[in-house]
Amino acid sequence: MKKLIKEKSKLAYKSRNYFTSVRTFSLASPPKASFFVKLDPWNITGFGDAEGCFVISLTQNSRLKTSWIVYAAFQISLHEKDRALLKLIQAFFGVGKIFKHGKYSIYYRVSSTEHLKVIIDHFDKYPLISQKLADYLLFKQIVEMLSRKEHLTKEGLQQIVNLRASVNNGLSDSLQAAFPNTIPVPRPLVMENAQKIKDPHWVSGFVGGDGCFSISINKSSSKKLGSQVILDFRVTQHIRDIELLKNFVVTLGCGRVRVRPNGFACDFIVTRFSDIIEKIIPFFEKYPLQGIKRLDYTDFWKVAELMKNKAHLTSEGLEQIRKIKEGVNSRRL
Secondary structure, three states: OHHHHHHHHHHHHHOOOOOOOOOOOOOOOOOOOOOOOOOOHHHHHHHHHHHEEEEEEEEEOOOOOOOEEEEEEEEEEEEHHHHHHHHHHHHHHOOOEEEEEOOOEEEEEEOOHHHHHHHHHHHHHOOOOOOHHHHHHHHHHHHHHHHOOHHHOHHHHHHHHHHHOOOOOOOOHHHHHHOOOOOOOOOOOOOHHHHOOOOHHHHHHHHHHHEEEEEEEEEOOOOOOOEEEEEEEEEEEEHHHHHHHHHHHHHHOOOEEEEOOOOOEEEEEEOOHHHHHHHHHHHHHHOOOOOOHHHHHHHHHHHHHHHHOOHHHOHHHHHHHHHHHOOOHHHOO
């Protein structure tokens, strides 16, 4: 733990100032980046709803009586630039390790059955509210069976496979062939009342994973400069979580939910400028985002301030907005 705290201190000292300087127009003080703070438990759950994954895998091993090894893990995978956030999550739980995968990806993983009890204890106290809750409940049953060594019997192993068949995307073709007698257990239903947002910190955690702060500059013949600046805050989910997105409208007091033409995805969207200024920005100032998404929000906030000051109606202000836009989201180094 001392080593982890020392590493975070070094990162804090070396972190660069990402705030783009604004010379032509005077803005209020930009939001403070909050990378090195203690995370709220509901923030952890919100981020887990967005980015967490409950992994159950089976691997053949002829040396075992059942010929199979059952592996369980809780995992969060992110881009390398969010390593500081994964370290905060690791420090919060006090278990698990951070691994590098490929050139840019890293992941936080907890795989020890004993350590998974820490994860389960957290999500029992601060429950997931997306459809991921169903995966968690099945995952929890499997971990409990592993703790009781039931996977070491053929009957117990088959029951684990029955549970695994209902987790995430189900069984692979090879596992279906290896376990032809599998009967998937009924997937737990996540009822509408279980998807109510219980704490605002959950929102900031979930948005930190699945939210998007977008800045667009579109051609417009009705505008003097021929361009229109549009701010867009959204959260996108699979259609099965549309009720959850409807609760964003209730919690934030603005926005709308739309179903995409393909019918498989839906969005919670806020584009009305008054809602962004009066509701979205004040919310995330009170319940800050963590990690690299905080920087995207900061750029979004700066453009909102420029627009509030009517700077986007001038050539100088529009150019400043273009420069800010160039570095947001996936284009951020």
